[in-house]
Amino acid sequence: MPDISFNCPLCSQQLEAPEEYAGQVIECPACQKEITVPAPQPVQKKATGNKCPGCGTALEEGVVLCMKCGFHTKLGKKIATDFQ
Known part of the structure; x- marks a missing residue:
C-alpha cells in the first residue's frame, strides 16, 4: 500500500x-x-485549464469530446451524440 x-x-x-x-x-x-494520522486523500484528476469552445466547461487533459454539449475538440464542431 x-x-x-x-x-x-x-x-x-x-x-x-x-x-x-x-x-x-x-x-x-x-x-x-x-x-x-490523517485519512489518505483521493487522487484527483487535474484540470488542464482547457475549456470546451462550445459551452465553456472545464476539460481534463486528453479529453476530445465534451460530455455536456457534444463539442469534438479535434474536429472543431459539435457532433451528434446518442447516449443510451
Missing part, C-alpha cells in the same frame, strides 16, 4: 505513514507530540 504524506499539525514536519495507520495516534518523531 502507498504511504500517506502529511505534515505534523504541531511542528509542520513532513511525515509519511502506511495507509493502514490512518486514524491512529502516533508520536511525531520531530516534536514527540501525539498526532493522528
Whole structure:
C-alpha cells in the first residue's frame, strides 16, 4: 500500500505513514507530540485549464469530446451524440 504524506499539525514536519495507520495516534518523531494520522486523500484528476469552445466547461487533459454539449475538440464542431 502507498504511504500517506502529511505534515505534523504541531511542528509542520513532513511525515509519511502506511495507509493502514490512518486514524491512529502516533508520536511525531520531530516534536514527540501525539498526532493522528490523517485519512489518505483521493487522487484527483487535474484540470488542464482547457475549456470546451462550445459551452465553456472545464476539460481534463486528453479529453476530445465534451460530455455536456457534444463539442469534438479535434474536429472543431459539435457532433451528434446518442447516449443510451
